Structure formats: C-alpha cells, structure tokens
Amino acid sequence: MRRSFLVAVFAAGLVATLAGPGCKPHGGDLNNPSFASTKTAIEVYEQLERLIDAQKDSKQDREDAYALVVQRAETNTDYYFARAAVAGRLAENRGLQALGLVTETEDYARRVRAADPDYREGAATRMLGTLYVLAPPSLVAHGDSETGLELLEAEVKAHPDRVLGRLRLAEAYIALNDPEPAKEHLCVVQQHAATLAAGDARLLAKLLPGVGELSCAPVAPAAAPAPAPAPGPGPGSAAVPAG
Numbered sequence: 204m205r206r207s208f209l210v211a212v213f214a215a216g217l218v219a220t221l222a223g224p225g226c227k228p229h230g231g232d233l234n235n236p237s238f239a240s241t242k243t244a245i246e247v248y249e250q251l252e253r254l255i256d257a258q259k260d261s262k263q264d265r266e267d268a269y270a271l272v273v274q275r276a277e278t279n280t281d282y283y284f285a286r287a288a289v290a291g292r293l294a295e296n297r298g299l300q301a302l303g304l305v306t307e308t309e310d311y312a313r314r315v316r317a318a319d320p321d322y323r324e325g326a327a328t329r330m331l332g333t334l335y336v337l338a339p340p341s342l343v344a345h346g347d348s349e350t351g352l353e354l355l356e357a358e359v360k361a362h363p364d365r366v367l368g369r370l371r372l373a374e375a376y377i378a379l380n381d382p383e384p385a386k387e388h389l390c391v392v393q394q395h396a397a398t399l400a401a402g403d404a405r406l407l408a409k410l411l412p413g414v415g416e417l418s419c420a421p422v423a424p425a426a427a428p429a430p431a432p433a434p435g436p437g438p439g440s441a442a443v444p445a446g
Contacts, residue, residue, distance in 0.1 A: 390419035
C-alpha cells in the first residue's frame with residue numbers, strides 16, 4: 204500500500220518548502236516571541252518540536268520557524284537537519300501546496316547522512332528511510348520503498364536498542380501493508396513507552412490498531428545484584444575454622 208506524499212511528510216516530520224530550496228518563505232514573522240531566545244537553526248528546530256510535542260504550536264509558528272531557518276542559512280550538519288525537519292513540519296500545514304517539497308526533503312536528509320551517518324542517533328536515516336517508504340517514487344530521486352525499508356532495517360539491526368528506529372520501521376511495514384513483522388518492533392517500543400516523547404507516543408497509538416492483537420513476551424525482571432563477598436580476615440589474623 205502506498206501512502207500519499209503528504210502522509211509521508213506528516214509521518215516522518217520530514218522536509219519541505221512551498222516553492223523549493225532557496226525560495227523566500229511566505230508569511231514568516233521573524234519577531235515571533237516563541238523563537239525569541241533562539242540563535243541557531245537547530246535551536247529553532249528544537250523549540251518548534253517542544254511546541255509541537257506539547258500540542259501548543261500554531262500554523263504561524265511553523266511558518267515563522269521555517270522563515271528563521273532559511274534566513275540563517277548555515278553550512279553545517281545541524282543546519283541541514285534543522286532545515287529538513289522544520290520544513291517538513293511546515294509541509295504538514297500546507298496541504299496540496301506542499302507538493303514541491305520532496306526534493307528538499309531528500310536533499311537535506313542526504314546531506315546530513317553524508318556528513319555524519321549517525322547524526323542524532325540515526326535521525327536522518329530514519330527521516331530518509333521513511334520518506335522513501337511513504338512517498339510516491341516519482342517524487343524522489345535516489346530511492347523507493349525498498350530502499351527506504353532497507354535503510355530502516357539496517358538502522359535497527361545496527362542499533363536494536365534505539366526505540367525510535369523500531370518505531371519507524373514498524374510504521375514502514377504497516378504502510379507497506381505487511382503488519383506481521385511490525386509486531387516484534389511495536390512490542391519493544393511498548394515496553395519502553397515511558398521514554399517516548401509525546402509525539403512519538405501518539406504515533407505509537409496510531410500504529411497499534413493496524414497490527415491487531417500483540418502477543419508480547421513479558422519483560423524479564425532485572426537480575427538482582429550479586430551479594431558482596433564476606434570480608435576476609437584482616438592483616439595478621441588467622442582464619443577461624445568452622446565447626
């Protein structure tokens with residue numbers, strides 16, 4: 204099953220811009236008090252994510268965050284990632300007007316991976332893999348759903364302890380109408396649900412109905428620490444035999 208481009212952008216919080224890379228964003232108020240304390244593009248991204256996680260962001264916040272990121276135009280990995288993520292958040296609000304956004308999504312995610320393949324514990328890999336799985340192939344230049352699935356599977360294989368990697372891989376399986384292999388990963392995510400940000404917890408809740416009943420193995424209790432060895436006889440003393 205192939206989802207629309209808009210669902211792809213929404214699900215991954217990916218990258219986009221109405222008119223394409225380098226174009227002036229529309230409607231941005233660079234005096235938005237929500238971002239008054241931010242100095243860099245990555246700080247703008249982090250502040251926007253805090254607003255979204257708390258469900259306190261507005262459409263204007265996303266416009267303004269993107270305007271700030273484009274204006275700052277840094278040339279480093281943090282900037283590339285911020286550009287990808289903030290533009291993707293903007294695309295969620297622009298509906299059909301966001302159809303020109305995939306090129307930038309793919310471009311900036313690829314820049315991050317080229318500079319640092321494990322940036323933010325694989326965040327760009329998850330972003331790019333999800334894009335390839337969910338976006339129509341005609342809108343991306345360097346991959347398709349198979350490529351995306353391979354990226355996500357490799358990320359989980361290399362880092363099975365990363366809960367977000369498992370969450371995105373489960374999302375990909377469900378989007379491709381293959382929910383059975385998603386169950387294992389959703390079980391792990393559920394076991395660590397307390398560590399999820401609010402937005403990721405909401406995604407988990409949306410995915411669970413798509414796989415039916417889960418039969419997750421119970422989490423093994425942590426092993427009790429071994430008792431400390433009994434202190435031996437002090438210097439110069441003789442051990443006392445038992446009995």
